Amino acid sequence: MNDIYIARSSAVAARALEEEMVVMSMRDSTLFTLNEAGAEIWRAADGRTPLSKIVRERICAKFETEPDAAYADAETFCRQLTECGVLLLSEQPIESGG
């Protein structure tokens, strides 16, 4: 399995509201509401921490999910947010948000 790195785009506004995270793309004002697990991944998206470590330490530990399934779900989630331009994704560590 090739690990991936994720970083929050600089072209977004985000705010934690209760357990959820509301994220707005500055490009087209599209709004995303991330659930508790999505919010955990969002907070940990620093460009340096591999997604596998984020899933292991932030998702599996907290939500008691099976690691392979959790990773697959997290990768799908990250790729969707990347397509929408609010997350950056790379197979190498990411220097800074774009």
Add this chain to the structure above:
Amino acid sequence: MMSDLVVEIGDYPVRLSADDPGLLERLRARYAEFITDTPSAAPFHFPIQVVPHRMSGTEAVRVTCSDGRWQFERDMFHAEWFPKSGRGSIRQVGDYPNSIDTALRILHTLLLAPRGGFLLHASSAVRNGSAFVFSGVSGVGKTTISRLAPPDVTLLTDEMSYILPRGNGYQAFGTPFAGDLGRSGANVSAPLKEINMLAQGSTNKRELLSTSKAAAALLRNILFFAEEPEYVRLVFEAACRAASSIPVYRLTFVPTAEVWEMIS
């Protein structure tokens, strides 16, 4: 020779000057409740010039900022505003107040954003000393719920609500921005008690929205034109703060006067 009047909405006075007596008369009629001889602060000043030709080819409103100069444009008008000096100008086709109404709405969105306030597509009203807001897209019932209001209710607007942080809460102000009701709101304000996102249905019911759903609902209905990232971020923050501190409900209602039994 130019004559003028000062229109104060919220706590922002705007001096409008024109040499067209017909236009000034129409402005006096439209903004009657909001015209003041004793503005609360030095007014922003917008001389109005009536021109014979369309300004541009588009009906869409365009709001841009460059080198400290805001420009508001549409096919029938062009306005500019310099926040540093407080001065601006409006050039418009025809001697009707509609373009000035649009320019005032845009100006207030820009003034409110840095203060955490906003204009919301919503009717609003005061009852028992508290303000209630009813928001939603065109046709959902903003004017209908205003028409159904009992006599003890003071209407702030049936179209565009003016909401500003005040102390630990928010204050809703009356506006002259009218919808299908065709009349200005009252020039009063009151502490904002709740926001209702409207939906019409077969029964009257209310459901408290989660904070994230409330923020999303507010963002869908806040009036804002500028695309500058700094201002978009301000509006986003304003919506999130408001959603965190004001109860926001989904109000499904039958368009009869009984709906007001839930609003008190």
